[in-house]
Amino acid sequence: MYATNKERMTEKIMTFSKYGALDDGGITRLSLSPPALEARAAFKRRAEALGATVVSDDIGNIYATVPGSDPDAKRIVVGSHADSVRSGGNYDGIYGVLAGLEALETIVTDEIPHRHPLTVMIWTNEEGARFEPAMMSSGIVLGKFEKEKMLAVKETGGQTTFGEALAASGWVGDEKNRLNKEEYLAYFEPHIEQGPVLEEQNLEIGIVGGVVGMVNYDIILDGVASHAGTTPQTYRKDALRAASKIITGLWEQLGLDRTELLPQACDDL
Numbered sequence: 001m002y003a004t005n006k007e008r009m010t011e012k013i014m015t016f017s018k019y020g021a022l023d024d025g026g027i028t029r030l031s032l033s034p035p036a037l038e039a040r041a042a043f044k045r046r047a048e049a050l051g052a053t054v055v056s057d058d059i060g061n062i063y064a065t066v067p068g069s070d071p072d073a074k075r076i077v078v079g080s081h082a083d084s085v086r087s088g089g090n091y092d093g094i095y096g097v098l099a100g101l102e103a104l105e106t107i108v109t110d111e112i113p114h115r116h117p118l119t120v121m122i123w124t125n126e127e128g129a130r131f132e133p134a135m136m137s138s139g140i141v142l143g144k145f146e147k148e149k150m151l152a153v154k155e156t157g158g159q160t161t162f163g164e165a166l167a168a169s170g171w172v173g174d175e176k177n178r179l180n181k182e183e184y185l186a187y188f189e190p191h192i193e194q195g196p197v198l199e200e201q202n203l204e205i206g207i208v209g210g211v212v213g214m215v216n217y218d219i220i221l222d223g224v225a226s227h228a229g230t231t232p233q234t235y236r237k238d239a240l241r242a243a244s245k246i247i248t249g250l251w252e253q254l255g256l257d258r259t260e261l262l263p264q265a266c267d268d269l
């Protein structure tokens, strides 16, 4: 029976928590910033020490691959992001990368036979905290975003473009290294839960069935100002009262407080 190594995994998490560490806990490791580049370099060093071949594609996504016994078999890929939001946690994103690395380390050091090539990868600028939008490079690979437009995006609060930061990072590789549908069999992304549900329900793991799509509306309610003492309540047009009705009505109509809408435990796991 093969097993990954908890101490080894803990060491990985602790080491990577130092890249962009904040004095009061957590990390700020914005995409392609110095601490993000340190994390990338450390990932490359560790993957190469395991005998993996490390390449990047034209938008800096990194792929560390160990061949399998069958040269024609498709790749199995595990990955996530190594960048963080401002004051992010020590697990968000990087856990998926390091879990893949730990699996690879186990397979290599225990000499576990495997037919398929195994790839651990890092997506560039998944958070979008420095360059908007989020999921930028995975979006480019999937054809959701235009590369040229994305390269021209300026960092939030600064002048550097994504393209400039990418060129300076040294991680611009070949477009043909991009993850493509013909070459891989499966892709896994382990990720820390970013909400309270699994922990509240005492579940160890959940499988994502979809990702929330956010839409924001600005709704302006105009009331009518009137003399407070002499305008009876029935004649008033109170904007806040109308807003409170809309908010409560939405909760009721959409059933937002129904517990059956919570993710359900699945016995098949």
Ligand SMILES: [Zn+2]
Pocket: 081, 092, 093, 191
């Ligand atoms: Zn994440």
